[in-house]
Amino acid sequence: MSRIGVFICHCGENIARTVDCARLAEESGKLPGVMVSVDYKYMCSDPGQNMIKRAIAEHKLDGVVVAACSPHMHEPTFRAAVVQSGMNPYLCEMANIREHCSWVHTDRELATEKAIDLVRVMVEKVKRNQELFPIRVPITKRALVIGGGIAGIQAALDIAAGGHEVILVERQPSVGGNMARLSETFPTLDCSQCILTPRMVEVARDPRITLYTYAEVEEVEGFVGNFKVKIRQKAKSVNADICNGCGDCWNKCPMKKIPSEFDAGLGYRTAIYVPFPQAVPNTPVIDREHCLKFLKDKCGVCAKVCTRGAIDYEMQDEIIEAEVGAIVVATGYDLYGIGKEQPNERWKGYGEYNYDTYKDVINGIQFERLLSASGPTQGEVRRPSDGKVPKSVAFIACVGSRDPEKGIEYCSKICCMYVAKHAMLYKHKVHDGQPYIFYMDIRAGGKNYEEFVRRAVEEDGVLYIRGRVSKIYKDGDQLVVVGADTLSDSQVQIRADLVVLATAMVPHKNAYEFAQKIGIACGSEGFYSEAHPKLRPVETMTAGIYLAGACQAPKDIPDAVAQASAAASKVQLLFSSDELEREPIVAKVNEVTCVHCRNCIRVCPYSAIDDKEIRDRHGNLIRMVAEVNEGMCMGCGTCVAACPSKSVQLAGFNDEQVFAEILALGHE
Amino acid sequence: MRFSIDSEQLESGAVKRVEEMIQQSPSVCYQCGKCSAGCPVHYLMDIPPNVVIRLLQMGQTDRVLESRTIWVCASCNTCSTRCPKEFKIAECMDALRELALATGKDTPSEKDIKLFHREFLKSTRRFGKVHEASLAAFYKLKSRHFFADVGAGIKMFFKGKIRPIPHRVKGVREIRQMFEAAGYGQKVEQ
Structure with a gap:
């Protein structure tokens, strides 16, 4: 027999206006297995929480239902409270009688009936709840910063200053971004390049920062603390290890009338070029769309004049694979x-x-x-x-x-x-x-x-x-x-x-496609979405991916730099422990009944399920099953629905619990 | 209203003159509108005080000098007192009146106001302070508004607000010197 406590919150007037909380408490008290049922004006307040803690001790409760607001708001509050009384946090559940009841209904009588139903449903679930314990996953303490404008540079420098490795990827041949193109900056009128170039140089010089220019992030897999990324290093056609940036090649290049992207079409550049004099790195790249060697297999002047033999027309794009624990997206604007x-x-x-x-x-x-x-x-x-x-x-x-x-x-x-x-x-x-x-x-x-x-x-x-x-x-x-x-x-x-x-x-012209690629969200106007517009302005909804600069919203240099430093501090916070604690609401495969139909592997939106070999003690393969990676599983339950042999169960939401809830709803 | 702006207009003499007279540039005004909000004679104006300043900023001096507004302004100084940018709007209006007279751009519709101003100054010069009875008499003779405000005049007389015999202040000589120093004689002739 269970010993459940039900705690009903008035939420000031928010709930009590529409729901008769006293009657709800009385009816809830009659439910089988409920030992105590009380109502209070503000359950989330200290006295309210103490009420719960005292009841757990007095009545030796083994489950708690708090009927109040959405679990999005106060589930952490109440779970923390029951932990203080020695109860496992996953034995505490919330019945949402505010958003799902009092706020959307007007008839007091009917709303109270519905609230009673909601509490009954949750009591039946809690009876079947099991103790769960947080999952620990290791963290790769290396960060990827995407975009080498002022925001990306700042984030990379800050993370590196914290003692961590950073991979900085920039699409253009040089870091610097749009800020490098500005003349002076408001409101102090200091020269943009004068304040930016020291930072650019520092990025190239810092031994903890690996800089890839003329490169793009192709693929991001994995999850917080354990991302696997693929970076495409586009062929520069110039061997950066040999080149000393003397400039003979671009001075002799015959293609002199290519509109310069850096000068926004007002000036010209050559086919082999560095975008601007202070470029970092100061190694040229060959723009293959305009180079005569690649267009007509003629010319080849740059290779002839290069005294160091750094020009390599045969160079191919290269895919670099890396493991990182956190990602800062600083892709800027157009x-x-x-x-x-x-x-x-x-x-x-x-x-x-x-x-x-x-x-x-x-x-x-x-x-x-x-x-x-x-x-x-x-x-x-x-x-x-x-x-x-x-x-x-x-x-x-x-x-x-x-x-x-x-x-x-x-x-x-x-x-x-x-x-x-x-x-x-x-x-x-x-x-x-x-x-x-x-x-x-x-x-x-x-x-x-x-x-x-x-x-x-x-x-x-x-x-x-x-x-x-x-x-x-x-x-x-x-x-x-x-x-x-x-x-x-x-x-x-x-x-x-x-x-x-x-x-x-x-937004950057490929912003939407890129967001899809790395698994973050865009707003309707195309800027990347932060997790909360006020309280979580640098995090995305995807754990471990942070935002910096104008890819999130239009902003000026001080704001971009501030956000970059904030993102860097979030990364360092993540890197401050060796392991990451995750919610244990994940799927688990019953290996005894799994027939390895691979349905779950196909439907998993997070690629969190993989094949697993079961071998005997001699190492002979007996059979194959599916296995959920607890670090990657987001607990969406898609695999549970797809499994034909009911071999996958979601912890905290197993079939027994869900059916008990449904049956309780049908009960009159 | 429709006009073109060019840099010559912006540098035009009229705006410069106003700037010299009040020792302030109309560009300080950021068009908050507080002057127009508090102006007690706003309802009699053809363009509100803030627009007068705006037109000066845009070099449209002719429109300002031809306006009724500069003559309707009672120089009560509410605008200047309340201006957040400390722009001397009432002084600016005064400067504009002077400029309008000097350039002959003053609007004919407000001739009574100009007449009143003149008679007021004459009376002040003569007695060292204004003498209401003779001011009213001269103004009425010249403007030919013989019967306007007669009721109010009678009431004021019985309350002792209008003295029939003028009183001359002690320092009238000094006051006249001030008038001469400001070039009064030439300006009246203009």
Whole structure:
């Protein structure tokens, strides 16, 4: 005979408003096997928990049912409480009479009846609960950081500083990401490369960090503490061990007119190239799509001029396999592509801004390159069409952002600030120039941000015009920008020599496919989802995978760095113990009845079930069965449903328990 | 309303003059609207005070100088007192009135207000402080609004608010010197 205690919570008014808790306690007390049944205003409070603890001792209870909110909220609370009285935590269950009852019903009588049913069901389950003990799995104390922008660099450095090995994978030939392309950074106007390049160098130098550039993560398998990853090292066609980065090859390469990705198409690069002078590593790669050797089997100049014989046209992609315990995803963002061609059906371009047609309508990153000393104009602001120094520049904020019609509803967060910075830097370089900014709101929430924007207006004479731009058309060699100023209720026209569009930050173009590949979730707009928007901002729903930087949401450099350090500290927290404790709610195969039909192996969404050989003491194979890897099993129960011989059972939710619940529900 | 902006307008003399007169740039205004919110004569204005500042920021001085607003402004200083950016809006209005008179852009519809301003200053110069009875008399003669506000005038008279005989302050000479120093004679002629 069981000795169960039932504890009913009023949750203030949340439950008591709709459910007659006193009657529920009375009815629950009559259930067979229930020794004590009480109700209380706040069961989760200290007095409430003490009530449970005392009852366990007084009535020698062997099972507890707490009828309260969702187990998502307070199951850990109550399980911890019963442990203090010496009870196994898995003998405590919750009946959800709030979300499943009081919040969704209005009729007090019927809701109370339903609550009684819910308690009865849970009492029948708890009678059949068994003691369970946490599963321990070993942890591989090595981290994988995906993406070598500022967030990835910061995360890698922090984890390495904690004494752990890090594998940093970057898709481009150099680390640095988008931050390396910026000229100056708001709100302090310090040079982006000056503050970034020391970090890049450090990443390459740190013996605990293994850096793979021009590489991509192909496959992620396994689970927290025990991931197996495959990394594709794309063929660089240059032997990095021999190359000394002298630059003879790219200086002699005849393919000089390839638009440079780093300069956002405003400058050119060669077919064998390093993306920018401070690249880390400073080893060139051959872009096989543009190299004459690969296109027509001609040229071969780079191999001829290389004094060290580092050029290797035969080089093949290589798959590197590694075992890691944690993964930090820092894959960054892309820029919304203004023009008519869009990567998906949701997004529409701005035909009215003529970005595709007019050379002097450029985007924010292109303007950064025009301002940058390492850019195509060596830092002089010259417009792309004729190289003239523009005497008036119109900056347009919210191009893409906050425009549901174009498919992007969110605010890209950083544009208000970089537009102010652009206008300011332009004015610092062209003293007699006039910057205009068309905007909807100025969102300058951040340390010293508002002050920065006011400085642009009051000291540098930037004219803010509050309204979206309707169209941009050409008149002579100038561009006419037609906008509005809602502050003075007027339509405004401006003649500008150059127009800079502050384009939205959008998820990386392969973000969705990549999320599927590594098993994390995306929001509807395509940014990776954190486990909780407030309380778990750097974790994903997949244990052991963390987020850093703009792959999670648009953010500026300080925020990206902060998140990267937070992710790194989460990784170090994970690595601080040798073993990981997991919930014992996992499937187990009965090897006696298993016929090795392999149904469970096929249906398992986590690839947690594998074949197992059963051998006699001489090592002869007797037969095969299925075996669940306790470290990987997430307790979803798919295998239980699929097993034709009922040989798989889920601990904590076995057939006996579930059927008892169903029968209790049918009982009148 | 529709207009084009170019850098010449932004640098135009009128805005510069206002800046010199009040020793402050309209660019400090961030258009919160608190001046318009508290203005007691807002309902008589054609454009609200914050829009006056906005148009100055955009170099649209003609529209400002032609507006009723700058003449309707009673210089009560509520706007300046409450401005979070400490912009001297009432002083700016005064500067704009002066500029409007100087450039002849002042709007003809508000001629009574200008007349009143003139008579007020004349009276102040003469007696060292304003003499209501003679001010009212001169204003009525010149504006030809003989019977306006007569009821209120009679009430004020019986409450002792209007003295029939003017009182001259002690330092009237110094006050006149102040008028001359500010270039009063030339400005009235303009």
